[in-house]
């Protein structure tokens with residue numbers, strides 16, 4: 001099959017679009033002809049190599065995909081060749097979590113092999129592109145904003161990195177709950193796009209200090225200033241600064257650390273504001289079911305920046321790494337089912 005493969009970890013130069021033998025099917029498994037694969041920042045981490053996670057080499061990135069069943073192991077029932085499916089990227093086996101595009105070969109490829117339990121039937125009225133956007137970024141945002149974050153209409157919510165996959169989803173979900181959203185991103189153009197998506201206020205943090213903005217708009221933290229919820233999956237230098245934007249009794253939600261996982265912090269703000277710092281990791285199947293329903297009813301529309309063919313997937317990955325996109329990028333493949 002054709003795939004985007006890396007034989008060693010490193011910069012974007014390690015990616016190759018080439019032929020690779022598709023894996024054999026083991027009992028319990030299904031082969032899916034990938035139609036759409038959405039990109040996540042996790043793909044960059046997989047390519048670079050992550051401390052504590054052993055990625056088999058050669059590796060294939062791509063955690064999120066939807067497609068058509070092309071082969072079913074003899075012992076699998078309930079799925080047939082031609083079925084439209086969304087793949088839940090994660091499976092649990094031998095007491096461990098495994099994920100495609102991470103510890104298993106991913107979906108920057110014509111085919112991906114997963115267990116039957118990872119398949120979710122895809123109704124005809126949800127496109128492969130929309131479905132492929134849902135699991136990693138949107139599923140995680142759904143759990144973070146609703147289950148862990150308990151965001152309500154009474155909340156003001158500051159989202160850093162709001163222009164990416166998790167960010168745009170967090171914005172849409174917070175607006176769905178009726179919250180006031182202050183969306184922060186790195187360019188004026190992205191801020192304009194965030195306003196179009198429903199953000200009540202936007203901050204271009206390349207030109208505006210978001211802590212100063214918060215202070216000017218909401219007042220001193222000692223007299224009711226700050227936001228009820230601050231969403232920070234960027235980490236790095238933004239972490240300590242974002243604690244200065246949390247209202248008394250507010251909460252910080254985090255599911256990632258794009259710019260660094262061991263940032264400097266400032267304990268004074270944590271105790272003075274009596275804030276809750278809530279971690280959120282991944283999604284449950286119920287998050288995906290709810291997102292599929294919302295997508296089907298049109299209440300939720302994945303934000304797709306662009307679509308490229310598999311042979312141009314390396315350029316798409318580069319755009320992701322260089323932050324030259326808004327929402328999600330989708331790679332399309334069309335090998336026979």
Ligand SMILES: NC(=O)c1ccc[n+]([C@@H]2O[C@H](COP(=O)([O-])OP(=O)(O)OC[C@H]3O[C@@H](n4cnc5c(N)ncnc54)[C@H](OP(=O)(O)O)[C@@H]3O)[C@@H](O)[C@H]2O)c1
Nearest residue numbers: 040041140161163164165166185186256257258259282323
């Ligand atoms: N725990 C989990 O289960 C889970 C699940 C999904 C994602 N995550 C994590 O959440 C984070 C966001 O994921 P994503 O897929 O939404 O990423 P993404 O689509 O690439 O969006 C991240 C956005 O953050 C902003 N950003 C700020 N500093 C950055 C930096 N140093 N490098 C790159 N981008 C930076 C960029 O927007 P501007 O250009 O506008 O600044 C970028 O568009 C990642 O760290 C990812 O690993 C965790």
